[in-house]
Amino acid sequence: MLRDDRIPGDQLRETASELRDRWPTGADADFEDAIEFHESLPASKRFADVLESADRPLLQPRAGVPRLDDQIELLVHLETEGGADLLPTTIDSYTRDNEYEKAAEGLAEARESGNDTLNGFPAVNHGVDACRELIQSVDAPVEVRHGTPDARLLAIVTLAGGFQSFEGGPISYNIPYTKEHDLEETIEHWQFVDRLCGAYTERGVRINREPFGPLTGTLVPPAIAIAVMIVEGLLAATQGVRSLTLGYGQVGNVVQDVAALRALRELGEEYLPDDAVVTTVFHEWMGGFPPDEARASGVIGLGGATAALARPDKVITKSPQEFQGVPTREANAAGLRTTRQLIDMMVEQEILIDGIDEEQNLIERTARSLVESVVSHGDGDVARGTVAAFDSGALDVPFAPSDSAAAAVLPARDDDGRVRILEWGDLAVPDETKEIHEARLDERARTEGRSRSFRMVADDVDAISDGKLIGRPTPSDGGGPGDGVDTRGGESDAD
Amino acid sequence: MLRDDRIPGDQLRETASELRDRWPTGADADFEDAIEFHESLPASKRFADVLESADRPLLQPRAGVPRLDDQIELLVHLETEGGADLLPTTIDSYTRDNEYEKAAEGLAEARESGNDTLNGFPAVNHGVDACRELIQSVDAPVEVRHGTPDARLLAIVTLAGGFQSFEGGPISYNIPYTKEHDLEETIEHWQFVDRLCGAYTERGVRINREPFGPLTGTLVPPAIAIAVMIVEGLLAATQGVRSLTLGYGQVGNVVQDVAALRALRELGEEYLPDDAVVTTVFHEWMGGFPPDEARASGVIGLGGATAALARPDKVITKSPQEFQGVPTREANAAGLRTTRQLIDMMVEQEILIDGIDEEQNLIERTARSLVESVVSHGDGDVARGTVAAFDSGALDVPFAPSDSAAAAVLPARDDDGRVRILEWGDLAVPDETKEIHEARLDERARTEGRSRSFRMVADDVDAISDGKLIGRPTPSDGGGPGDGVDTRGGESDAD
């Protein structure tokens, strides 16, 4: 039965050896050998240390292409031309689905055709040695970024391959990323991943773990994201993880974003054990981007400005080509530099904004009530509580595609652009909190002369890509300045 | 003798007819005919009305190319693809020097070769009809932007040509733009320009006048810029100008920029006559830009964010190619859209920042003391006072190339990035103000472990183009992330 208990060493070894048999490259992932490799790395590649000792927000992009040489080139480019402080390796979708066979085909095709036929780096297929070559070819520490519900083999291979940070978690890489994966099973799989990281940690190789804060990336109310971060942090800590980077995705309202990042750090430190070092990561806007690089740079600019005000430990940057597709390396580096310029111009300024405390307070109260509800759903066991709370809808994520989540919660912005909750489902939130949200949404409804409804949600989902923060109803729908894209979108008739 | 008195109507006519003989196109500039043309324009092209009735900051780029058809195309592009609310026509350097002969050569060459051999639109050479064609070919109101000490003939031609806004002023288009032009004479020339605008205004065609607030664009202390704006506003109002847009160039410190824009509006309304409508314009960073479009977009982003907080009536945008040279129209439109995205995402948010009042107060006290000093230097006459105050150094502009200014004032940033004054020259500022600045600069000197000196100034001048706000001393000078430009600058050896 699922329990929030540390996996015994022998069980870890047993499962590991079973998993290593699933794909030929698994055999090369020898733990002792891996420890040795990690110990051979210079201090500048120790992810946890570099991140935790930084005196300014470190920048990290997302990036992954199928071939090893291309991936090395890409990362070197992001380091030298983008000034990335921390590097990523984003994994392809087949690997995320554990379809190593299909990934192998895609990789072979990529090698033959020279085209990027996969949307990321199939690390399992590449295997341990290739990963080590990658780690050795760059100067900064590298993280595995993916979206994999069952990331056990991926973790075995990549950690043995020298990566020192591993993104994801049982909620954050299930609920937003899949339809049918069972949540209980996913938690077990991540207990394994965390336990593996814990095993490295015990041997002095402190693997950084980063739960994925943005979730569905689309108007996620801060308290929900924070509650999920705390729960995943707790589960990871149980397994021996000692370096935890909790995430949060920008919503675009400056006061709310700064308040949320502070609340995240505050509650992270409060809930997580003292021997785990807690850091925070701020993701630049994760929702729909404008179909125009110039306006996208504006969105990125607001991300950088917010980061300068909130001072998270790390910022995950976006590129101006986010709307279009996987960015070119130049665009990816551009996103880094735009962000860097804003942070560096603002970070030395003292800019004290009113009302942050109040918003932070509201977020903390709500997040606490969600975490407490998880704990009580599990009679004190966070693992079981998570499953039960999602099942009952006490914990929920808006726009969740997963069958494990109610997805009954619907967010909408208030008149100031802060993300509030319009539909609560069965979310475990105090009535007093609900009243505050409802009052704020009523205020907006009055301003707009329409009633609160799904139309607000739909309008808000598109607002930033349409060039605004709040999806106000417009008298006419067309018009507006051009967007630098040739066709104003739409269909191409086949006749 | 120079006096701040309205030019009598007959003298205006006399000078005008003299000027119209200086270049063949002058003959076509008939005042009655011009009034008729202006009256034929739709309300959407009445510059003053459009600007003064706007409910959000309007955006305006800078743009000028030699040929008429190209200029039309350029402006249409900025309107449709950039979403510009107000349009510019930037005049070339020869015209600014009243060298219409050279401008004619450049224009002929441009027409033959298709190259832009002039750095702007030679409006005098084009003449009245071409200007009207330009005005008729676009939808938004258009302003003449230049930098001409003696802009009398330019004003005669362009106002007859249907332009409804005219940038500049006797200080702001002399001190930063020329070495040898006599200030007294320049004031007389601008009294003519303002009187001409006043003549249109009396006939119901309210020409908007916009003194050039950024001055030398390089670390100009807000109080100096504001004092110059007030003085130029007063001189213009005397001549009958009734629509005045006072300008200010971003310094990059958010608190100081918001405070300065508020002070500008406040003092503008206080000092200028009630029958003149005062609006404000915020120029995105006018100093040296980063040699990299991505980082330049970051600078522009901070401009947009500041505009959203300060809500000026108008914003003059920069392009990401500012460093390189005159931007392509695409880059120019991109600067508009990046700015627009930031403003529209932020403008509905209530973001109350502490300490703005205090800074505003300091700026207002200093600016007031400068304006009072001008008045007393002229025994109550602002025109004569201006000449005398520049002569004595009581009014001064940092980095002024003009022989008319002492250019003894040297600015530097304090530890928070606000522009303070390091060298005062004879600037007419209360001791108490000087003490505040000096204390702030000492704070910075302590932080940096070096003494206050010109090196701070030099470092600050380059800071934003190097990616920071404050020019801190760096242990090593090289290194840092690439800047997306192939060569890291420097010389090319001819051997």
Added chain:
Amino acid sequence: MAVAAIGGDTHMGQTVILGVIGSDAHVVGITILEQALTAAGFDVENLGVQTSKAEFVSAAESEDAGAVLVSSLYGHAEQDCQGLHERLADADCDAVTYIGGNLAVGQNDWAETEDVFRELGFDRVFDAETDPEAVVASLERDLDHTTTETERVSVNS
């Protein structure tokens, strides 16, 4: 985005099948589309994300669908749609087929992308800038049109 007034006419009772194909989990687009289509009076069967070709085909078959709307955002649309139209044909399904979303990996040329999906058999190809109203308008045209043609055929036979 503007959403049509709630409660338009019902459109011939012909079901519209909607889903995200392959292992793609981007759900926001179809959530918005479902809402817009429903508001416009269409009968929508939303299969959700990570829907296989087989699921599309069997839903189209069992609902006698008038239209099959396939969404794909994550960049593997081409692989995921291989053979879909053959299977629809095998099942005697004559529904119009649309595909929309972000259809290629990376910064590809749209015209090229478009051709690829026409070749695969889609009647209409929509990019990621598509306004839901445009989809509603298209479907209204295509479904009325299809219905009329079918009627004419039966009169003639």
Added chain:
Amino acid sequence: MAVAAIGGDTHMGQTVILGVIGSDAHVVGITILEQALTAAGFDVENLGVQTSKAEFVSAAESEDAGAVLVSSLYGHAEQDCQGLHERLADADCDAVTYIGGNLAVGQNDWAETEDVFRELGFDRVFDAETDPEAVVASLERDLDHTTTETERVSVNS
């Protein structure tokens, strides 16, 4: 930007002429350069902005300048520098000549721009990204070099 330590050695007493040519008024660059060159021990004669060719030539002549540094930012450098080197030659001035700043209108190709100014006779061409320290280093090389050669010549004669 880093500025050299104040009070370096004096460089052979050879005057460096500095100015902005034509009707260009961009003064910040030469202000920074003057300061850096002076700090490095050069004897600088700063003619300021809007300096004509004639002014450059007569200053170079009367100061027996070792180097003439021409700055141009506003995009008319090419027109403004036509004939400058001929006039310097006429005045028997053998100073090394540098030009720097933003040398073309618009978004031109640097290699092309560079060629244009070499053709005009400049010994070195600097772009707008030039660090003042690089100018100091170059001048140190060029002026010492020139001096040494001159000395050698006089020993031999």
